[in-house]
Amino acid sequence: MTQIKLETGILKANDDVASQLKQLFQEKGIKVINLISSPGAGKTTLLEHSIPKLINKFRVGVIEGDVLTTRDADRIAKLNIPVVQIETKGACHLDANMVMKAVKQLDLDNLDLIIIENVGNLVCPAVFELAEDAKVVVLSVAEGSDKPAKYPTVFTRAKVCILNKMDLLPYSNFSLDDFYEDLKRINPRLKVFEVSAIKDTGLESWLEWLEGMMVNGGKKN
Ligand SMILES: Nc1nc2c(ncn2[C@@H]2O[C@H](COP(=O)(O)OP(=O)(O)OP(=O)(O)O)[C@@H](O)[C@H]2O)c(=O)[nH]1
Numbered sequence: 001m002t003q004i005k006l007e008t009g010i011l012k013a014n015d016d017v018a019s020q021l022k023q024l025f026q027e028k029g030i031k032v033i034n035l036i037s038s039p040g041a042g043k044t045t046l047l048e049h050s051i052p053k054l055i056n057k058f059r060v061g062v063i064e065g066d067v068l069t070t071r072d073a074d075r076i077a078k079l080n081i082p083v084v085q086i087e088t089k090g091a092c093h094l095d096a097n098m099v100m101k102a103v104k105q106l107d108l109d110n111l112d113l114i115i116i117e118n119v120g121n122l123v124c125p126a127v128f129e130l131a132e133d134a135k136v137v138v139l140s141v142a143e144g145s146d147k148p149a150k151y152p153t154v155f156t157r158a159k160v161c162i163l164n165k166m167d168l169l170p171y172s173n174f175s176l177d178d179f180y181e182d183l184k185r186i187n188p189r190l191k192v193f194e195v196s197a198i199k200d201t202g203l204e205s206w207l208e209w210l211e212g213m214m215v216n217g218g219k220k221n
């Protein structure tokens with residue numbers, strides 16, 4: 001019982017800071033994406049291949065969340081866009097307080113979109129709101145088609161699923177049929193884009209969705 005109360009308290013405290021962040025983002029006219037996946041599903045690679053196609057239309061900044069190292073921020077910095085690395089030093093997810101600190105290092109008057117790459121984990125990041133307009137979950141085919149059924153929360157709360165590493169499909173036992181069948185039950189509204197981030201294939205529909213979200217504020221898509 002005590003444990004449940006503590007958890008509720010932590011999430012409530014997080015939601016309070018997330019509300020302040022939401023107001024700040026609205027005042028500045030900034031849209032926010034919270035990118036979630038298990039370690040290594042391809043979040044940073046997706047950003048490396050998506051951002052160059054976005055920066056002629058939108059001013060993009062990235063907040064990188066990792067347990068340790070600035071390696072992902074170093075990769076994103078090569079795109080010559082603003083990036084802030086949060087090292088959680090052990091925590092398995094980002095929370096709104098960490099994001100509040102990170103946004104203070106960004107020039108919010110000169111940004112249209114902030115993409116937050118969460119810590120690699122399919123469980124905890126799903127429940128900590130970061131004032132995002134949309135959660136985007138990345139699943140790679142190498143992880144197996146049973147993941148939505150086994151870790152449903154993130155797939156329920158996300159608006160988009162990037163099914164990545166499609167180039168590895170012939171070498172895996174990932175069943176597209178099982179995957180889509182489970183999603184019909186878990187979240188029939190989830191938009192799925194099949195891509196290979198590293199090969200730069202299938203990204204057009206995902207980028208189109210992103211542009212739609214920028215224009216419509218995520219309400220219509
Ligand atoms: N074959 C294949 N490999 C990929 C693809 N996308 C990413 N990778 C590889 O997968 C590994 C992990 O990619 P990252 O982009 O670092 O994954 P991540 O989700 O950001 O990882 P964390 O930040 O550690 O959680 C790297 O070796 C990438 O080169 C893809 O579409 N196909």
Ligand SMILES: [Mg+2]
Pocket residue numbers: 043044045072117
């Ligand atoms: Mg990464």
